[in-house]
Amino acid sequence: MPQPKDIETAKQLFADYLSNNKLRKTPERYAILSAVYTINAPFDVERLYLEMEQQHFRVSHATIYNTIQLLIDAKLLVKHLLKNKDLYEAAFHLKTKHYLVCTECGSVREMTDKLVQTNIENSKMGRFQMSHYSLYIYGECSRCRYAKNRKRSNKNKQK
Numbered sequence: 001m002p003q004p005k006d007i008e009t010a011k012q013l014f015a016d017y018l019s020n021n022k023l024r025k026t027p028e029r030y031a032i033l034s035a036v037y038t039i040n041a042p043f044d045v046e047r048l049y050l051e052m053e054q055q056h057f058r059v060s061h062a063t064i065y066n067t068i069q070l071l072i073d074a075k076l077l078v079k080h081l082l083k084n085k086d087l088y089e090a091a092f093h094l095k096t097k098h099y100l101v102c103t104e105c106g107s108v109r110e111m112t113d114k115l116v117q118t119n120i121e122n123s124k125m126g127r128f129q130m131s132h133y134s135l136y137i138y139g140e141c142s143r144c145r146y147a148k149n150r151k152r153s154n155k156n157k158q159k
């Protein structure tokens with residue numbers, strides 16, 4: 001979870017990015033940045049929109065989409081394409097991420113595995129210099145697997 005000092009640093013980096021690109025520093029852009037850094041998991045635009053509403057800050061979807069692109073360009077946000085859906089995640093101090101993605105319901109869960117991380121970080125990549133990475137592991141979550149097994153069991157009982 002981002003600490004308050006990380007959020008302040010992200011705000012300063014965003015301010016520098018906006019200044020360097022001669023873009024306006026609007027309250028809406030900073031409110032969206034703050035909301036992005038309060039969500040502790042990959043999120044879609046609709047979830048961000050609802051988060052903004054909960055904070056009693058009304059912004060249009062267009063403003064959110066435009067600000068998301070600015071945050072990506074400023075390297076303060078990363079975009080993931082999972083199950084044909086764009087998901088976003090705060091990227092300040094982002095190094096490595098491992099995700100478990102359910103191919104049935106589309107749920108995404110972060111996984112931590114130090115051995116996998118160590119193996120990837122120690123891999124020889126020729127002249128390529130890695131800055132960070134994301135690893136996606138696809139399969140079925142326990143909830144979907146349970147529902148599928150239960151459905152199969154009920155079919156077998158009816159025969």
